[in-house]
Amino acid sequence: MSDSIKASLEGHWVHAHEEDTPTQQVFRPATHPFPPSRGRRSFELRADGMMVDHRIGPDDRRQPAVGSWNVTPEGVLELRSAGAAPSSMRVEQVGPDKLVLSK
Amino acid sequence: MCGAMQAHNRLLERYPDFRRVLGDLEHGTLERLAQPSPFRAAAIVRIPVVVHVVWRTAAERISQAQVESQIAALNRDYSAANTDKANTPECWAGLVTDVSIQFFLATQDPSGNPAIGITYTQTSTPSFGTDDTVKSQATGGADPWPTDRYLNLWVCTLGGGLLGYAQFPGGPAETDGVVILSSAFCTTGTATAPFNLGRTAVHEVGHWLNLHHIWGDTADCSGSDFVEDTPNARHPNFGTPTFPHVSCSNGPNGDMFTNYMDYVDDAATVMFTAGQVVRMHAALAGPRASLVTAQPVVTA
Numbered sequence: 001m002s003d004s005i006k007a008s009l010e011g012h013w014v015h016a017h018e019e020d021t022p023t024q025q026v027f028r029p030a031t032h033p034f035p036p037s038r039g040r041r042s043f044e045l046r047a048d049g050m051m052v053d054h055r056i057g058p059d060d061r062r063q064p065a066v067g068s069w070n071v072t073p074e075g076v077l078e079l080r081s082a083g084a085a086p087s088s089m090r091v092e093q094v095g096p097d098k099l100v101l102s103k
Numbered sequence: 104m105c106g107a108m109q110a111h112n113r114l115l116e117r118y119p120d121f122r123r124v125l126g127d128l129e130h131g132t133l134e135r136l137a138q139p140s141p142f143r144a145a146a147i148v149r150i151p152v153v154v155h156v157v158w159r160t161a162a163e164r165i166s167q168a169q170v171e172s173q174i175a176a177l178n179r180d181y182s183a184a185n186t187d188k189a190n191t192p193e194c195w196a197g198l199v200t201d202v203s204i205q206f207f208l209a210t211q212d213p214s215g216n217p218a219i220g221i222t223y224t225q226t227s228t229p230s231f232g233t234d235d236t237v238k239s240q241a242t243g244g245a246d247p248w249p250t251d252r253y254l255n256l257w258v259c260t261l262g263g264g265l266l267g268y269a270q271f272p273g274g275p276a277e278t279d280g281v282v283i284l285s286s287a288f289c290t291t292g293t294a295t296a297p298f299n300l301g302r303t304a305v306h307e308v309g310h311w312l313n314l315h316h317i318w319g320d321t322a323d324c325s326g327s328d329f330v331e332d333t334p335n336a337r338h339p340n341f342g343t344p345t346f347p348h349v350s351c352s353n354g355p356n357g358d359m360f361t362n363y364m365d366y367v368d369d370a371a372t373v374m375f376t377a378g379q380v381v382r383m384h385a386a387l388a389g390p391r392a393s394l395v396t397a398q399p400v401v402t403a
């Protein structure tokens with residue numbers, strides 16, 4: 001995957017679960033006007049390869065865990081963070097306002 | 104161990120008493136489960152509530168009637184008197200359990216003066232975060248009433264679209280209680296669909312009584328809510344799912360998304376289980392014991 005696509009993945013992506021399909025997860029930038037929800041996972045993908053995974057915590061607050069991210073030449077986003085199993089999701093679509101990952 | 108639980112544990116490390124209380128509470132829950140009839144509450148427990156309405160706009164200054172509708176919703180669901188429990192899939196219908204808790208707006212303030220159990224605080228803060236600033240007058244919110252005597256419930260505008268957050272038993276006293284988004288509070292007035300049946304408070308008070316999310320706060324099926332009769336789930340469910348939604352090898356019935364401790368819309372969440380009731384009553388016999396008021400009424 002080209003550096004430009006890697007660059008387009010950088011940012012703070014918040015799960016727009018209302019837009020999910022049975023096979024895809026949809027994320028929007030943190031600035032998106034989200035409707036109310038009991039909780040949303042989000043992750044920050046930084047240019048230096050660092051990731052901050054803001055998971056839904058036991059008390060409904062987001063709880064950050066620091067980790068790393070990478071996108072493979074085949075277009076698979078790999079997320080690693082402390083204490084969690086690594087996850088790999090294919091990037092189906094990425095643009096300024098929307099990121100779509102395979103489930 | 105997942106990151107969320109690690110973060111939770113960091114909070115526990117910051118407050119050593121929090122860890123000790125929760126550890127003792129797990130022990131108390133196990134002891135309760137070992138009793139002959141662990142799933143039957145011996146008495147109805149009454150808990151005094153103070154609602155702190157922290158408002159900036161006129162719409163946020165919700166009425167006493169609206170607050171009372173929230174208390175009624177809590178009492179409906181914590182007594183399994185909700186008629187929509189009929190929507191529970193048949194496979195779980197036998198697990199729907201009356202928690203035997205009743206909530207009431209406090210009739211006395213901390214000094215013993217007559218009160219309505221509601222405080223109103225005008226703020227200049229347009230939107231609060233999840234950093235507990237709404238829980239202190241010094242940071243634009245309202246100070247709690249003594250948290251060992253009242254369930255403190257703050258109502259405000261929360262940022263990021265969050266409906267609410269809670270604090271488990273044994274945490275810092277000065278922030279103990281739950282916070283609810285104004286538009287998800289109560290069943291009338293500013294309450295807005297699909298969160299207009301008062302079930303955000305039902306969910307948050309569940310945490311306050313030591314209940315965990317049914318997916319165990321992990322994304323890989325390794326977590327647990329420490330309750331045997333709620334199937335393990337991989338993720339939170341949202342919206343109004345169609346039965347069954349199978350994950351974590353929990354077929355054929357799948358995730359118990361009808362449980363108050365999942366993340367679905369108010370209309371889709373209708374039940375606590377017997378195992379959850381044991382946990383809540385263990386909390387009421389332990390770190391929440393000081394809030395239990397009045398003489399218990401023996402159930403039929």
